[in-house]
Amino acid sequence: MFGDLTGMMGKLKETQKKIEDTKKRLDSVLIDESSSDGLLKITITANRQIKSIDIDPALLEDNEQLEDYLVLTLNKAIGRATQVNETELASVAKEGMPNIPGMDMFK
Template sequence: MFGDLSGMMDKLKQAQQKVEETKQRLNTVLIDENGADGKIKVTVTANREVKAISIDESLLNDAEELEDYLILTVNKALKRAGEINEQEMAIAAKSGMPNIPAMDMFK
């Protein structure tokens, strides 16, 4: 009914390995986001890890303004990272999946 079960298991292991490799690669993909007219720069990985934050001295005088700009900029960077992460992980997972009969019914 399902053909070669051993072959499908091997394909699933390959898919899992591909997903793990993609996760590792996404740690090296850096996303830069600028805010406050370029006075704040946030760098995150595609795995949504903050790597760097750079703040122009002119924003250090107003803590509330700095916090607002920082929140906006970090959220924009994390959103972009999430989009890239989801796309790459979906590609990695799909590329290694075995062709299981009747699974296309669930699309």
């Protein structure tokens, strides 16, 4: 009985390490998003850290329009980054789940 428990604990620790490694790797996964007309471009990591914002000079003339562009484009970029992040982490977590009787619902 304790052998199984020790094995499960080892597998959980291994999975935790893989999750941490995946989180670090996601810092280097870049996602590019732009407004529909290309006047605003944003690069964000899969961990949702903004890396760059490129604003066309035409947008600098109208603060309200620039704010609208920023909100819409940032939200799209964050949504895509979140999807990549959650998919990657879920994959690692699912792969490392030990076989615990009655816990099949998580697989």
